Amino acid sequence: MIELLQGVDLSKHVLQQHTLKMFVKGTFFLWVVGFSQALNFPMTYTCATNARQQYDMFFPVLCPKGCASRTYGVWGNGVYTRDSSICRAAIHDGRITDEGGEVIVYQQPGQISYVGVDKHSIKSSSYGYYRGSFTFTPKIPDSPITCDTAIEDKRFELLTDFQITCPPGCLDSPGKVYGNAIYSYHSSICTAAIHDEKLSNEGGEVAVYTQPGQASYKGIKRNSVTSSDWKYSHISFSFTPDVIGVDDPPVSCFITGLDTRFTVQASLNLTCPPGCVSFEEGVWGSGVYTEDTAICRAAIHDGRLTNEEGGIVTFYRQLGQSSYIGLEKNSIKSSPYGYWRRSFSFEAKTPDPPDCTTTAEDSRFFKEKRFQFSCLPSCAETTKAIWGNVLYTTDSSICKAAIHDGRLLNGDGGIVTVYIQPGQHSYDGTERNSVKSLPHGPSSLSFSFTVNGTDYPDSTTASPDQPGGRNDDALYALIIIPVLLVIIFGVLLWRTCQRRRRYMRFSDV
Structure with a gap:
């Protein structure tokens, strides 16, 4: 009788072990499927979901029904701020109706x-x-x-x-x-065009011409528009193609870019006298010259004027260069020089434009805490x-x-705002957006594309129905499934031990 009971109990034990193995295999399969879904399956979003916590350049979103009546913010038209409700913006943009549906979201640079525009029963707001x-x-x-454009x-x-x-209506x-x-x-x-008498408050078509930056801008009230004073700007515009200068008498061969007449003008027409080659005023650079270089001698060196005739030359202020090349041309020998804070040239744009290799250590950004770069x-x-990384x-x-x-998108380029940040003890290397960064040790300075050097949401308080990202539900499953497995395995192990004890007590009898 004891042997019979023992055989029955051992058969149950073998069956439990087999069942446990099958259960573990099945749950492991489900866990793998859940992990795969977490990576690839487009999850259903709420009406509150925005793009602030997404790092993919594009991703699918399955919007629920009824988002038009919700009050989550939308800023923009066609291009929306990253903290706008994705699903409400999709309705606003005519991609889906209030019945919901799937859309593809593409990350874009900041604007x-x-x-703000009222469309499809949703009013979006304007923003800077x-x-x-x-x-x-x-x-x-x-x-x-x-x-505002x-x-x-x-x-x-x-x-x-x-x-x-x-x-x-711009007035x-x-x-x-x-x-x-x-x-x-x-x-x-458009408001500047009214100020400049090129348009009335009725609007209309106007031609715009980009100009070199000015050292300062003087505000004045004209045509019911009050303009303001402003400091230096690297680019300007006007509604006439000609660069505005001042009518000066002929300057001497000694005049340099430091002359007080030039400190508030980004470009001027100068009349140089003949015979400047025989003077010994310094010239530093070639094509781009240091600010303290003799302008008329540099104009001869650059081939803009002849020594015998002199003449009118247009002088453009430029940013400082990290170095200047010395070269002998047109009977004038220029000298090399290192960093100098300001320059000038006889071209509207600096001959050496920025390229993909430019770093935040470039001399143009010397002492800058924030700057824009194209x-x-x-x-x-x-x-x-x-x-x-960040x-x-x-x-x-x-x-x-x-x-x-x-x-930025690699194929498009564009303007970014760069913020200088304190140095870090170390830097992590990561691969994002098909670009691989490298790890690094301590560095005295850093830069980022955000004010505070992070890429987190502005607010630390999230809405109760706002998910953390596209794959939140699947990620929760990845955590819950292993916990459930441990609990189930523990219960089965406990029951097996209890039966083993009962068997031992029975066999002792």
Whole structure:
């Protein structure tokens, strides 16, 4: 009898072991499936979900029904701030209806401003600069010209002249204007056109010409628009193609870029006398000259004038260079020099434009805590390395780091804002957006593309129904399943031990 009971109990034990093995295999399979879904399956989002915690350049979103009646914010039109509700923005943009549906979201660089428009029963709000944005098209669509549109808008960055159509009513909701006849790059184009008497409050078409930056801008009230004073700006614009200068009498061969007449002008027409070759005033550089170089002698050296005749030459202020090349040309020998804080040339643009290898250590950014930089397309292919993640060493390529950080698309290029940050004890290397960064030890300074050197949401308080990201539900499953496995395995083990004890007590009897 005892042997019979023992055989029955052992058969049960074997069956339990087999069942346990099958259960573990099944749950492991489910865990693998859940992990795969966490990586690939587009999860259902709530109406509150935004793009701030997404790092993929594009991703699918399955929107629920009824988001039109919710109150989650939407800022922009066609291009939306990164903290806008994705599903409500999709309705606003006409991609889905209030019944919900799937859309593809594309991350985009931050915009200088976002226009609010009432569309499809959803009213979006206007906003100023925001560091990240998204659209439902692979490239940023052309948003309409508004009274706030400035020449710093990404659409105009590579244009020397263009035409726009201004809306009516810019006197009623005027944008900021800085300057007179020549305006700073962040002035409202349409309001400046009214100020310059090129348009009335009825709006219309106007031609815009980019100009060199000015050392300062003088504000004045004209045509019911009050413009303001402004400091130095690296780009200007006007509504006439000619550069505005001053009518000066002929200057001497001794005049340099330090002359007080030139300190508030970014470009001037100068009349140089003949015979400047015989003078010994210093010339440093070639093509781009140090600010204290004799202008008329540099003009002969650069081939703009002849020594026998002299004549009129246009002089353009430029940013300082890290070094200047010495060269003998046209009977004038220039000298080399190291870093000098300001320069000038006889071209409207500096002959050596920024490229994909430019770093935050470039002399143009000396003592700058914040600056904007224009990147060429396809900088991901440059061999210049980057070190770090979110915070980068200052000897990293700015443009390549901007692609790595998701601020720019590699094929498009564009303008990024760079913030100088304190040095770090170490920098992590990661691969993001098809760009690989390298680890690095201590560095005295860093840079980032955010004010505080992080890429986290502005608020630490999240809405109760706002998920942390696309894969939150699946990630929760990855945590819960192993915990359940441990509990179930513990219960089975406990029951097996209890039966083993009962068997031992029975066999002793």
